[in-house]
Every structure is written in C-alpha cells, then in structure tokens.
Amino acid sequence: MEARDAFMLYACPSLGALLAFCMFISPMRAVLAVNRRKQLGEVNPLPFAAMIANGMGWLAYGLHIHDYFVFGSNVSALLLGLFYVMTVSKFAEEKMQDLLRNILLALCCLFLAVSLVFMGAGLDAAGNKSLWGSTAVAILAIYYVSPLTTLAKVLRRRDSSSLYKPMLIANIGNGLLWFAYGLATHDWFLIMPNGIGAAFSVLSLGISLMLPATERNERLKQQRQQQQQEQGQLGSFSRRVSDSAAEDAVGGSAAGTRPLSWLTGIARMPGSRQTAAAGGGGVSPLAAEEAIHGPDRMLDAQNGTDFRAVAAAEQQALHVVGISAASRTHLGRFDGKDHSIV
Structure with a gap:
C-alpha cells in the first residue's frame, strides 16, 4: 500500500x-x-x-x-x-x-x-x-x-x-x-x-x-461598560471607608471613644436605610447606628461605649456592603485597642 x-x-x-x-x-x-x-x-x-x-x-x-x-x-x-x-x-x-x-x-x-x-x-x-x-x-x-x-x-x-x-x-x-x-x-x-x-x-x-457581528459586539461592549462602572463604584466606596477609618483612628484616640463616622459612609450609599439630610452635611454617627440597629442599640455616650453593640453593628453593616476580612480588622481599631470582629 x-x-x-x-x-x-x-x-x-x-x-x-x-x-x-x-x-x-x-x-x-x-x-x-x-x-x-x-x-x-x-x-x-x-x-x-x-x-x-x-x-x-x-x-x-x-x-x-x-x-x-x-x-x-x-x-x-x-x-x-x-x-x-x-x-x-x-x-x-x-x-x-x-x-x-x-x-x-x-x-x-x-x-x-x-x-x-x-x-x-x-x-x-x-x-x-x-x-x-x-x-x-x-x-x-x-x-x-x-x-x-x-x-x-x-x-x-x-x-x-x-x-x-x-x-x-x-x-x-x-x-x-x-x-x-x-x-x-x-x-x-x-x-x-x-x-x-x-x-x-x-x-x-x-x-x-x-x-x-454587530449585535454580539454591542452586547459585549455593554457588558464591559457595566463591569467598569461596578468596579468604579466599589473602588470609590472603598476609598471613603478607608478615609473614615483613618479619621476615626485619630479622633477616637483623642476622645477615648469609638466614633462611628465610617457608618455615615455606609448610610450614604444608595439603597441604605438612611440618607443624608438636605444641607446637613451627612448623617450623624448615632443616626447611622440607629438606622442599622434601632433605638435599643443606641450608644450611651455618657455611660461609656458598648463595644459589643458596636461590634454587632459592624458585623451587620459589613455583611451588607461585602467588605473583606482585612477591612474589618482595620475598621476595628479606632481607639488604640483592637476591637476587630473575629
């Protein structure tokens, strides 16, 4: 053959x-x-x-x-x-x-x-x-x-x-x-x-x-644009949380208490239960805490900080916005002590 x-x-x-x-x-x-x-x-x-x-x-x-x-x-x-x-x-x-x-x-x-x-x-x-x-x-x-x-x-x-x-x-x-x-x-x-x-x-x-392939190319273009928008929004929110954490680290050490200004950034996000008051420059930390947990979880500034209630607030808020474990550890250190959630 x-x-x-x-x-x-x-x-x-x-x-x-x-x-x-x-x-x-x-x-x-x-x-x-x-x-x-x-x-x-x-x-x-x-x-x-x-x-x-x-x-x-x-x-x-x-x-x-x-x-x-x-x-x-x-x-x-x-x-x-x-x-x-x-x-x-x-x-x-x-x-x-x-x-x-x-x-x-x-x-x-x-x-x-x-x-x-x-x-x-x-x-x-x-x-x-x-x-x-x-x-x-x-x-x-x-x-x-x-x-x-x-x-x-x-x-x-x-x-x-x-x-x-x-x-x-x-x-x-x-x-x-x-x-x-x-x-x-x-x-x-x-x-x-x-x-x-x-x-x-x-x-x-x-x-x-x-x-x-006009329709296929247009669909892929729209998907890429949507992904870029989502990544941009996530990056912007992460920067706001990091800035709030840095401010709270300074302010909390001076006052001996644990401010909740980082919760203000969460409350300002679209879809949150509390939005910024018109002309008020944002939501107060107590208002953000109340929006998440209700009156029974309010902090008593005069009698000291209830860190267990704050930890629970962190856990729920961070669960909603999907912050990483590393971010949770960073946000837990506001008053010079480690109150991160495990």
Whole structure:
C-alpha cells in the first residue's frame, strides 16, 4: 500500500472524525450562554435539529456498509445535537418550539419509512447501500444548508451574529477530509455531499467575514461598560471607608471613644436605610447606628461605649456592603485597642 493510499484511507477519516467532533462541539459555548442568560438571542436552533438528523442518517449508513470511521464519527453528532436542542428549545418562541418538534417527528417518520423499505423491498446489497446512502446524503444537504436559513436576515441587517465562524471553519476542514476519504474508497455518497457542503461553508464563512457581528459586539461592549462602572463604584466606596477609618483612628484616640463616622459612609450609599439630610452635611454617627440597629442599640455616650453593640453593628453593616476580612480588622481599631470582629 502506497503512502498516499494509506493517508487517504486511514489518516483522512481519522482526522475527519476528530474534526467532526470539533465541528459538533463548537456551538457548546453559545448553547451554554443561552442557558445561562435564559434568552435565545441570535442563536438559531435549526442547525441543531439538522445535526440530530445528520447523525442518525450516517450512523445508519456506516452500520450498513460496516465502516467504523463513518459510524464512529457521527455518534457525537447525535448525542450533542440532542443536548443542544433540549437546552435551547425551552427559551425559544412557541413557533420555533413547534417547528423543532415537527422536524423531529418528521425525522422519525422518515427513518421508519426507510426501514420498512429496507426490510420489505428485497433489495440487493447495492440497492440497500443506495437506499441508506441517499437518505444520509439528503439529510446532510439540509445540515450544510441550514446555517443559510438566516442568510436573508444577515444580509438585510448586515449583521452576521447568527453565523458561527468556528463551526463554519470546522465544516470546511471536515468536508474536505471526508471528500478525500470518499475518493480513496470510490464512494460517491461521501464524495458528492462533502464536496458540496465544504463549498457552502466557504460561502457562509466569506459572508460572516465581510459583515460584522454587530449585535454580539454591542452586547459585549455593554457588558464591559457595566463591569467598569461596578468596579468604579466599589473602588470609590472603598476609598471613603478607608478615609473614615483613618479619621476615626485619630479622633477616637483623642476622645477615648469609638466614633462611628465610617457608618455615615455606609448610610450614604444608595439603597441604605438612611440618607443624608438636605444641607446637613451627612448623617450623624448615632443616626447611622440607629438606622442599622434601632433605638435599643443606641450608644450611651455618657455611660461609656458598648463595644459589643458596636461590634454587632459592624458585623451587620459589613455583611451588607461585602467588605473583606482585612477591612474589618482595620475598621476595628479606632481607639488604640483592637476591637476587630473575629
């Protein structure tokens, strides 16, 4: 056996099986994102239904011709396709859910009809191969064309968010490898559909490269802006708490008591139970303490500081704003003594 024949008979289908798995796993991130945000967005569920049909067709064909490469490479197509459809269909519109259900029912009816013909028609080996091969080819054509169902929308909106570049690239490589394997085995059921499918994928990839993914890019931009705003607010609040802690460390040592001006910063935050009085320059420490614990927890300045009540106030306030353990230790040292909360 020549090296070229060995490459086309064994290396190409092995690489094709590996690349087929990459092709089938490529939508996983998008599917998990749909499940995480509980919204379908621009994800098109139709290719996933076609993936199920494609896997079933080539599993049947590979089983009939006793080809382990064809059979084994499509197991992941069937299993992953089922996972994708079951995951995203619950977030689709009712019309899309009905369409997916009808596609799967039609697929079951198709294989039932082909099985009846296979058992009752009395075809020879070549006829049975043509029967299952034609079925697999017809389904594969639908699978390769299915990303183009949104092509009119892509061209109209000039937005390629619904075309998955990783899947398209995997489709091209996968089609070329199986095309080579078909040439080596002289199997036109592998040559013709994989060559045409690779051409369709090249066309889809070219469109996705020419037109930007506007909606996807805008969504990512909004997420980054929101994260930056949240980080800025957290940093601003942390600086206010640190400044209040430094002031209290000086003022508390001089007076021998433990001021609560750091609670004022907490009370000023949006969503707190106490807001700054108009023109009053902020909330007093006692008002902040009362806002958190109520009158029964008020400090008695004349009779001394109730550090246990203050510790409880710290614990609740810091639990609300989510300050780190290091910050709690720092805020506990106001009067020269360590009153941090453990």
